[in-house]
Amino acid sequence: MKPKRLHNEQWPVPRSREVGLFTDLTLYAEALALAQEYGAVTVSLLQRDLGQRMQKMRLVLRQSERTVERLMRELRYFDWLKPRSGSAEKLTIAPHMITPEGQQAFTLSRKDARAFRRLLTVKMQQVYVIPGWFIARLWQINPEGQGEVILPDPLDDWQPSSRDWNDTTWNETLHTQTLVAAQQARKASLNAFPIRDEDWLSAVQRAWNRLSNLKPRSQRKRGPASYSPRTRLALAMREASVGLLFDRIPYEADEPDFPGNRPPIYPRTFMGWCPRLEALEMIFYTDWHPQVAGRLLFPTSVFRPTAPEERFEPLEEIRHPNGNSFWLHQPKWNIMRISFLSTLISVHQQQAMRSGALYVSLLDVRDEVCRQLRLSSLCFDRFLEQVVRELPISDFPWSVAIETDIREEQSGGAGQLRRPVYLRGVPHTLIALAHLPQDSEVKEGSVL
Amino acid sequence: MTSSNPLLRRSQPLPVVENPYTRFGLTQNPFPDSPTIVPGSDDPRRNGEIYCADLREIEEAQFERLLIPRVEQPEPRPIALLMDYATRRGRGIGKTAFINHQRERIMKDLGGELTGGAYVLLAAHLIPESGGRTRKFWQFTRLVAYALNEGRCIAWAIWRLRAGQIPREVLAQVDPQNPEPTLGDDHWLEQQGVNIMFDLNPSVERTLIHAGVRPEIARSLAHHGHAADAWGHQFLSHQTDYRWRREGDHLVFNDLVRLFQAADINKTLLLVDEVEKIVVPQNRQERRIFVDDLRRFFVDGPFQSVYARFYGLLLTIHPYIQELWTPHWKAAGLDRVCAISGGTALEYTIYFRPLDVEEEVAVPLVLAYLDYFRPSPDQHGQLQPFHQESVVEALRLSGGVPGPMLTLLRLVLERAVREGWDTINANQVRAIYESAVPTEPPDEEEWEPLPPTQVDLSEEG
Numbered sequence: 049m050k051p052k053r054l055h056n057e058q059w060p061v062p063r064s065r066e067v068g069l070f071t072d073l074t075l076y077a078e079a080l081a082l083a084q085e086y087g088a089v090t091v092s093l094l095q096r097d098l099g100q101r102m103q104k105m106r107l108v109l110r111q112s113e114r115t116v117e118r119l120m121r122e123l124r125y126f127d128w129l130k131p132r133s134g135s136a137e138k139l140t141i142a143p144h145m146i147t148p149e150g151q152q153a154f155t156l157s158r159k160d161a162r163a164f165r166r167l168l169t170v171k172m173q174q175v176y177v178i179p180g181w182f183i184a185r186l187w188q189i190n191p192e193g194q195g196e197v198i199l200p201d202p203l204d205d206w207q208p209s210s211r212d213w214n215d216t217t218w219n220e221t222l223h224t225q226t227l228v229a230a231q232q233a234r235k236a237s238l239n240a241f242p243i244r245d246e247d248w249l250s251a252v253q254r255a256w257n258r259l260s261n262l263k264p265r266s267q268r269k270r271g272p273a274s275y276s277p278r279t280r281l282a283l284a285m286r287e288a289s290v291g292l293l294f295d296r297i298p299y300e301a302d303e304p305d306f307p308g309n310r311p312p313i314y315p316r317t318f319m320g321w322c323p324r325l326e327a328l329e330m331i332f333y334t335d336w337h338p339q340v341a342g343r344l345l346f347p348t349s350v351f352r353p354t355a356p357e358e359r360f361e362p363l364e365e366i367r368h369p370n371g372n373s374f375w376l377h378q379p380k381w382n383i384m385r386i387s388f389l390s391t392l393i394s395v396h397q398q399q400a401m402r403s404g405a406l407y408v409s410l411l412d413v414r415d416e417v418c419r420q421l422r423l424s425s426l427c428f429d430r431f432l433e434q435v436v437r438e439l440p441i442s443d444f445p446w447s448v449a450i451e452t453d454i455r456e457e458q459s460g461g462a463g464q465l466r467r468p469v470y471l472r473g474v475p476h477t478l479i480a481l482a483h484l485p486q487d488s489e490v491k492e493g494s495v496l
Numbered sequence: 497m498t499s500s501n502p503l504l505r506r507s508q509p510l511p512v513v514e515n516p517y518t519r520f521g522l523t524q525n526p527f528p529d530s531p532t533i534v535p536g537s538d539d540p541r542r543n544g545e546i547y548c549a550d551l552r553e554i555e556e557a558q559f560e561r562l563l564i565p566r567v568e569q570p571e572p573r574p575i576a577l578l579m580d581y582a583t584r585r586g587r588g589i590g591k592t593a594f595i596n597h598q599r600e601r602i603m604k605d606l607g608g609e610l611t612g613g614a615y616v617l618l619a620a621h622l623i624p625e626s627g628g629r630t631r632k633f634w635q636f637t638r639l640v641a642y643a644l645n646e647g648r649c650i651a652w653a654i655w656r657l658r659a660g661q662i663p664r665e666v667l668a669q670v671d672p673q674n675p676e677p678t679l680g681d682d683h684w685l686e687q688q689g690v691n692i693m694f695d696l697n698p699s700v701e702r703t704l705i706h707a708g709v710r711p712e713i714a715r716s717l718a719h720h721g722h723a724a725d726a727w728g729h730q731f732l733s734h735q736t737d738y739r740w741r742r743e744g745d746h747l748v749f750n751d752l753v754r755l756f757q758a759a760d761i762n763k764t765l766l767l768v769d770e771v772e773k774i775v776v777p778q779n780r781q782e783r784r785i786f787v788d789d790l791r792r793f794f795v796d797g798p799f800q801s802v803y804a805r806f807y808g809l810l811l812t813i814h815p816y817i818q819e820l821w822t823p824h825w826k827a828a829g830l831d832r833v834c835a836i837s838g839g840t841a842l843e844y845t846i847y848f849r850p851l852d853v854e855e856e857v858a859v860p861l862v863l864a865y866l867d868y869f870r871p872s873p874d875q876h877g878q879l880q881p882f883h884q885e886s887v888v889e890a891l892r893l894s895g896g897v898p899g900p901m902l903t904l905l906r907l908v909l910e911r912a913v914r915e916g917w918d919t920i921n922a923n924q925v926r927a928i929y930e931s932a933v934p935t936e937p938p939d940e941e942e943w944e945p946l947p948p949t950q951v952d953l954s955e956e957g
Binding site for chain 1: 946948949951
């Protein structure tokens with residue numbers, strides 16, 4: 049039986065729920081730089097002058113007006129920009145100046161990207177409350193599995209043909225696919241989807257019916273519209289799982305996490321928060337794990353009273369309502385070296401056996417290594433750079449090769465939005481590890 | 497020693513054993529073991545030779561209405577669609593057999609019967625290559641050229657040109673239903689006193705050049721076009737991808753059209769099967785370009801094929817392809833030529849639906865196969881060893897899709913031989929259906945639990 053929580057353990061009401069859905073955190077620093085340079089910035093000026101950038105593997109030439117508006121709004125919430133005195137308050141047209149606090153943040157972004165990330169984490173917590181609450185909720189959903197959660201998707205081998213838009217029947221196949229997806233999630237990780245089948249079925253069916261009542265986007269065009277049952281079921285499953293797992297009242301609990309009736313997170317904002325929290329090194333998530341149909345996510349941080357500092361980094365400004373401190377799992381290389389190398393090698397071997405090739409997807413390897421070691425993707429990048437520098441070495445006589453080839457699944461569609469592994473700023477996608485014969489030349493000793 | 501030496505050992509004649517199907521009055525198991533039609537195969541169960549045309553009368557009438565020119569309808573559609581409305585029930589609805597049958601109907605008398613003798617037609621069956629090897633239009637053009645050659649369309653044109661230039665007494669010896677062994681054989685013609693090298697071929701070449709075929713192509717066609725293998729070997733196989741990209745359209749949409757026109761052929765139908773092999777591997781831009789090129793080369797581009805409305809194109813699609821193509825199709829303006837969606841699509845589409853599960857459908861289809869393998873015509877029309885309800889049940893279990901139904905009946909007949917059944921009833925068909933299609937076991941690898949984590953963020957210390 050789950051312990052009953054007290055009302056005073058509730059999280060505060062967020063100052064704002066209007067979170068931008070952009071996920072590139074460098075936009076904050078670049079907007080501050082422009083405000084510093086020009087003295088004041090407007091939405092249109094930012095839209096014009098924010099540089100083109102790679103969003104994962106997709107080139108974004110220009111930010112949309114909506115994105116820049118949201119960015120500006122957040123910078124105001126963070127007290128890093130303020131409207132120029134005497135100018136109109138309206139966000140979209142008012143010139144905004146950088147504040148002294150914004151100048152400090154900008155200076156920090158130039159000097160220390162990691163410290164700037166931490167500052168952003170604190171600011172987001174102060175404004176939205178979601179970051180800390182989200183970590184606490186993950187741990188609450190699956191405490192035995194260290195917060196590991198799976199949001200199921202239909203299995204890959206279910207590829208139905210399209211249906212007429214008006215054919216919205218909830219049939220036996222959809223029923224079966226919904227159940228099988230949940231079973232697969234539980235099979236992959238025992239408590240990662242702790243929802244009863246009847247609740248899951250009814251929530252997915254409700255979401256399916258809601259989506260089925262929407263008008264087709266292409267209604268303006270002539271001819272009958274159609275839809276992909278797989279895509280619609282996947283959307284319904286995502287809506288249902290977010291609703292069940294991340295509602296203001298935890299699943300099968302009585303007490304809400306927040307005062308009021310509004311849900312803390314919607315399916316749409318959930319999709320924005322995951323990459324943000326991942327970039328802030330609070331969670332790791334992947335939609336591509338070969339053994340999971342759906343989104344696998346887990347925290348790379350924890351609320352606890354104390355933690356060893358060689359493995360954890362505290363963020364004192366974030367606290368659980370029960371008083372526990374917030375700790376990011378940021379182990380030092382000398383602590384993690386052996387377990388990182390051995391996990392990397394074993395995961396590579398498993399992937400190589402499955403695919404029958406020595407070169408395997410570095411992204412798949414990264415996802416599983418991070419899962420086993422509860423590392424953020426930035427930590428993985430950092431540690432892999434160490435591995436490339438060190439191997440082969442006497443206690444690990446393995447050679448490593450990292451390649452930058454763009455794999456087919458990354459060249460288009462959703463695959464472009466999968467975060468690559470960066471080594472010295474260059475995206476890498478393939479890895480091979482080979483055991484060297486005993487008499488091969490290896491570097492002496494280990495670099496600690 | 498010779499019997500065990502692998503360099504010298506010869507295969508032995510099969511011992512004479514009793515044919516297990518004889519007791520059913522059959523020479524062998526009449527139902528196909530292959531899920532697809534292979535037009536070039538020798539096996540009548542696989543090459544589409546056994547065909548029950550009555551089951552697709554509606555589709556056949558629509559095919560004729562859309563694509564076959566007649567005196568009362570001299571300008572059929574330049575593009576039409578064959579829509580598979582049973583993809584959810586699996587393959588085997590009979591599209592390929594239907595297309596193959598239509599091609600054979602046309603080629604047996606060059607459309608004489610179909611057009612009431614008014615037009616001379618040819619038809620070629622195009623099966624795109626998989627793996628994205630037909631996603632560019634120049635690759636499709638190359639496929640057209642190969643299909644026209646291998647489908648004997650080019651050879652027929654050359655045979656017709658040759659027929660006009662050889663002595664009457666030699667022509668009298670040619671079988672008009674099958675001129676390949678005579679007009680298609682230089683050696684035979686020489687034996688009849690025709691001077692191939694200095695008389696017939698140069699004459700055909702001059703005719704082609706006069707018709708506007710480029711001299712290089714005219715020469716190649718005149719010398720080798722009468723034999724599909726020879727032209728494939730001497731000309732097509734020498735064309736590089738670079739050349740197909742640069743000049744393939746000129747060959748297919750100008751030179752070959754002029755060849756056909758010189759041979760007084762009015763129209764050629766290109767019956768394209770499995771269009772998904774073209775469309776699915778294409779990216780968005782390639783889809784747009786491909787559809788634009790369809791319009792250019794079949795509807796309004798500066799090509800002889802367009803001026804003469806020479807090619808008729810039938811594209812075999814299913815709803816997913818319709819979904820992928822619709823925006824590009826409309827953007828290219830092809831909707832006014834051949835609506836791919838919307839109400840007017842009915843005017844351009846042959847809808848291929850599952851068969852009705854009824855006795856009048858199941859029995860003729862099964863009889864078409866059984867009759868072919870009855871040793872005596874007296875036995876034709878007998879369903880033995882099947883009970884009537886058993887074949888209807890097989891069609892029902894197969895969702896009205898003939899391919900899976902025939903496969904099921906093959907398995908049933910094999911079981912009947914093995915277990916010594918004299919007759920086959922519906923229960924036996926059902927029992928085999930249930931055992932023949934077991935539920936696929938879950939992939940163990942995919943269902944493995946994730947390995948345990950190596951780190952515990954909540955542990956003390």
